[in-house]
Amino acid sequence: MTITVATKEQLSIVQRLAYEIWPDTYGKILSKIQLDFMLDKFYSTASLEEQMLEKNQVFMLIEDQGKYLGFCAYELNIDNSQKTKLHKIYVLPETQGKGVGKLLLETVENAARKAGNTHLILNVNRFNNALEFYKHKGFTVVDEVNIEIGHGYLMEDYVMEKNLS
Structure with a gap:
């Protein structure tokens, strides 16, 4: 397996993967209308370009x-701290449990350490099965947040953190 930093031209691959993965990941948690709204909001070409080019997220x-199996996006030194934020990590359903997510996570952890960051943080939906994956990888829940995203929709997340030192 090979992990590479995505170029702007490859954001369409990220978009395609998101549209393939999200229904499996969130289909039992979110309504189809909310799922479609969120995909459009977070994975439109304009949104992905903004995340990469203006918000300094590394995809x-x-x-x-x-064959592309998944993707992630992270941001070093979030809010001028020594923390890296893992904004997204998704792998195709048929690859779950085969080490694909683990490899992506380890790559982000290594990039964070190389940048001198001491912690890795992320948000995860409180009902997402990935919660157990993160706990198994050393993350702990440090907060609970509700984030309004428009059209009356709410992201109900745990904030999780892992000490990298």
Whole structure:
């Protein structure tokens, strides 16, 4: 498996993967209308370009034998701190449990350490099965937040943190 930093031209791959992965990940948690709203809000071409070019998020793609299996996005030194924020990490449903997410997470952790960051933080939906993955990888819940995203929709998340030192 190969992990590479995505270029602006490869954001369409991120977009395609999100549209393929999200229904499986959130289909039992969110209504179809909310899921479609969120995909459009966070994965439109304009939104992805803004995240990459204006918000300094690094997108990474993981592939195996020419097939893209997933992606992640992170931001170093979030809010001028020594923390890296993992904004997204998603892998195709058929690859879950096969180490793909683990490789992406380890790559982000290494980038954070290299930048001198001491903690990795993320938000995860309180009902997302990935919660157990993060706990298993050393994250702990440090806060609970409700984030309004428009049209009356709310992201009900845990904030999780992992000490990298």
